Amino acid sequence: MKNNKTARSYLVNTLVIAAAFILFQVLTGLFGSEGDFKLVLVPSLWQCCYLILLAASLNLVLGFLGQLSLGHCGFMAIGAYTAALISLACERAGVFTDKAGLVYILIIFGCIIAAGLLAAVTGLLVGIPALRLKGDYLAIITLGFGMIIVNVINNLPFCGQDGLSQGSAAASLYKTGLGFGSKAKVTYLWIALVVTILCLTLMFMFVRSKYGRAIRAIKDDEIAASASGINVSSYKVLTFTYSAFFAGVAGALYACANSSLSTSSFAFTNAGILNSTFVVVMVVLGGMGSLTGSIVAAVIMFFVNYQIANGSWVAALPPFLNGVFKYPMLVYAVVLVIVIIFRPRGIFGTYEFSLTRLPEDVKKARARRAAAKAERKEAVSHG
Amino acid sequence: MSTFIQTVIVGLRLGSVYALIALGYTMVYGIIRLINFAHGDFIMVGGYTIIFTVPLVLALGLPAWAAVLAAVAVCALVGMGTEIIAYRPVRKKGTNMSALITAIAMSLFLENLAQAIPAIGPNPKVADQIFTAGGFKIGSVTFEYTTVITIVISAVIMIVLYMFTQKTRLGRAMRCVSEDKSAATLMGINVNHTIILTFAIGSALAAVAALMYMAQYPRIYTTLGSDLGIKAFVSAVLGGIGIIPGAVLGGFVVGLFESFTTSYISSSLADAVVFLILIVVLLLKPAGIMGKNVGEKV
Numbered sequence: 001m002k003n004n005k006t007a008r009s010y011l012v013n014t015l016v017i018a019a020a021f022i023l024f025q026v027l028t029g030l031f032g033s034e035g036d037f038k039l040v041l042v043p044s045l046w047q048c049c050y051l052i053l054l055a056a057s058l059n060l061v062l063g064f065l066g067q068l069s070l071g072h073c074g075f076m077a078i079g080a081y082t083a084a085l086i087s088l089a090c091e092r093a094g095v096f097t098d099k100a101g102l103v104y105i106l107i108i109f110g111c112i113i114a115a116g117l118l119a120a121v122t123g124l125l126v127g128i129p130a131l132r133l134k135g136d137y138l139a140i141i142t143l144g145f146g147m148i149i150v151n152v153i154n155n156l157p158f159c160g161q162d163g164l165s166q167g168s169a170a171a172s173l174y175k176t177g178l179g180f181g182s183k184a185k186v187t188y189l190w191i192a193l194v195v196t197i198l199c200l201t202l203m204f205m206f207v208r209s210k211y212g213r214a215i216r217a218i219k220d221d222e223i224a225a226s227a228s229g230i231n232v233s234s235y236k237v238l239t240f241t242y243s244a245f246f247a248g249v250a251g252a253l254y255a256c257a258n259s260s261l262s263t264s265s266f267a268f269t270n271a272g273i274l275n276s277t278f279v280v281v282m283v284v285l286g287g288m289g290s291l292t293g294s295i296v297a298a299v300i301m302f303f304v305n306y307q308i309a310n311g312s313w314v315a316a317l318p319p320f321l322n323g324v325f326k327y328p329m330l331v332y333a334v335v336l337v338i339v340i341i342f343r344p345r346g347i348f349g350t351y352e353f354s355l356t357r358l359p360e361d362v363k364k365a366r367a368r369r370a371a372a373k374a375e376r377k378e379a380v381s382h383g
Numbered sequence: 384m385s386t387f388i389q390t391v392i393v394g395l396r397l398g399s400v401y402a403l404i405a406l407g408y409t410m411v412y413g414i415i416r417l418i419n420f421a422h423g424d425f426i427m428v429g430g431y432t433i434i435f436t437v438p439l440v441l442a443l444g445l446p447a448w449a450a451v452l453a454a455v456a457v458c459a460l461v462g463m464g465t466e467i468i469a470y471r472p473v474r475k476k477g478t479n480m481s482a483l484i485t486a487i488a489m490s491l492f493l494e495n496l497a498q499a500i501p502a503i504g505p506n507p508k509v510a511d512q513i514f515t516a517g518g519f520k521i522g523s524v525t526f527e528y529t530t531v532i533t534i535v536i537s538a539v540i541m542i543v544l545y546m547f548t549q550k551t552r553l554g555r556a557m558r559c560v561s562e563d564k565s566a567a568t569l570m571g572i573n574v575n576h577t578i579i580l581t582f583a584i585g586s587a588l589a590a591v592a593a594l595m596y597m598a599q600y601p602r603i604y605t606t607l608g609s610d611l612g613i614k615a616f617v618s619a620v621l622g623g624i625g626i627i628p629g630a631v632l633g634g635f636v637v638g639l640f641e642s643f644t645t646s647y648i649s650s651s652l653a654d655a656v657v658f659l660i661l662i663v664v665l666l667l668k669p670a671g672i673m674g675k676n677v678g679e680k681v
Contacts, residue, residue: 141661288480330492334492
């Protein structure tokens with residue numbers, strides 16, 4: 001009976017996703033060359049895709065495993081540089097010339113997978129020593145590893161300026177075989193969407209498997225978990241590696257969406273939207289232990305950031321508010337503290353959105369609200 | 384040989400700044416088991432206070448370094464405010480993790496608030512000369528006045544702080560609270576007051592560190608706090624977090640490592656080396672050089 005239900009929910013989800021995807025392809029066909037669609041919506045979707053992957057993958061470690069990692073963007077940097085350099089090597093070797101065709105698509109996918117794998121290997125190497133520690137120490141050591149990764153990339157001649165040992169070692173890489181322009185972004189948007197959906201599915205499956213249950217047990221009580229036969233350290237390293245893989249994939253998507261890479265954009269903090277702290281903010285606001293929450297938070301925060309950076313209404317604000325909105329992190333920091341105080345597990349908590357369970361959830365929420373109302377009424381009538 | 388000695392001196396100077404900051408981390412961690420990520424930003428607050436009060440102080444006919452008094456006051460207030468507004472409510476309700484995230488949030492808040500204030504803004508500001516320029520020579524080694532003053536003042540402050548925690552009533556209360564909060568309450572110690580006092584002292588030290596730093600590198604920017612703070616934090620962990628002499632030792636070790644890497648290997652690798660030490664220490668002896676391993680209670 002239960003199996004039947006699971007099968008049905010998989011079927012429903014697959015159908016809905018497929019329908020949405022086809023709808024999107026049709027839309028792309030219709031509006032692909034139009035200004036706003038090409039210049040605003042599609043680049044935004046690319047950014048949303050890698051932010052979603054980044055937030056969701058960190059949530060595996062932060063929300064489900066309950067360990068704070070502050071170097072998540074380091075893995076993303078590895079993914080981004082791997083993808084950019086492999087594609088560049090292919091281009092210089094003459095495997096493809098005009099950034100189109102079947103070979104190019106295969107190379108893109110190859111780059112994405114290689115980026116994920118290399119990030120995962122790094123995650124494994126970092127995780128084995130780092131996860132011996134926990135809590136504050138783990139936070140710091142991951143912060144340290146994140147900085148070391150960035151620092152090493154800065155000093156590798158391989159990753160400097162023109163890439164593959166051309167030009168000197170530097171913080172920025174200007175040549176990549178990916179780096180889509182706005183037209184290519186429209187053409188290859190389906191790659192970003194497919195990759196994101198696939199990765200999210202893999203993460204959902206992980207969380208709902210026996211591994212997911214094990215890591216949630218570890219989060220709740222490490223000692224009790226190990227007493228019930230869960231190998232705590234290997235599960236921790238596994239989750240960390242798995243999460244690093246998706247961060248690497250997010251990095252590859254980033255490399256696709258940006259024409260040049262700079263290590264400062266993967267730092268612990270910086271002025272932009274992409275840094276390890278910001279990812280933590282997304283995960284915490286969305287809900288530690290809710291992939292749905294991470295997705296929603298990533299999209300909303302991207303939108304808010306975009307509005308703050310480009311919205312005409314910001315310029316119309318009085319000058320003193322202008323300063324506040326120029327630094328959206330200021331607002332997020334306040335929101336973060338408020339959320340932590342009033343909803344310590346984030347806005348979505350551990351709630352997961354599900355199409356098949358949606359009617360039930362709505363019913364339950366209504367019942368809860370009604371009960372709360374009745375209680376209030378009773379309290380009033382009792383004086 | 385003179386390069387070697389010069390490097391040692393630079394290391395000691397850096398180390399004494401790191402040690403002053405690390406003391407703040409360590410005291411707060413010792414008492415509430417929280418890494419105060421915002422501590423680095425207290426330095427930034429102190430730095431900007433100094434920049435803005437130096438002209439005022441000079442107009443009053445006092446030496447420029449007297450501006451540190453204002454910085455100490457402002458930093459202490461900011462530190463106490465952070466504790467009361469953000470940390471205390473979270474500590475009452477949340478877990479260790481939520482406290483840590485609050486600390487990160489406060490750090491972001493202070494950093495971005497500074498940038499949003501028009502008088503400060505995101506661009507670096509240049510400070511006035513704080514101590515007398517120049518120096519003296521012994522053999523072929525130059526001792527700058529700034530360096531000597533930095534090292535001496537830091538040493539004095541550290542000794543005073545150590546005496547304070549060991550000999551005075553308030554210092555004893557601090558040590559009691561960090562050992563066992565509930566027992567301290569039973570002994571008639573006001574735990575909340577003690578925690579606030581700790582924040583005030585830690586932040587005041589950050590203000591002094593800001594003065595020392597600016598005496599050497601008269602450029603200040605809003606993310607200065609996270610750059611300096613992280614290294615100071617490494618020092619605190621290195622020495623054994625929660626232990627006051629440990630923070631001093633860690634500060635000097637990190638300072639020396641940094642200056643030697645800079646002058647003998649490469650300045651761009653200095654940060655990586657600092658973290659490498661941290662990682663090695665955490666893996667070999669997670670409690671730090673002077674720390675004791677404490678088992679987990681079930």
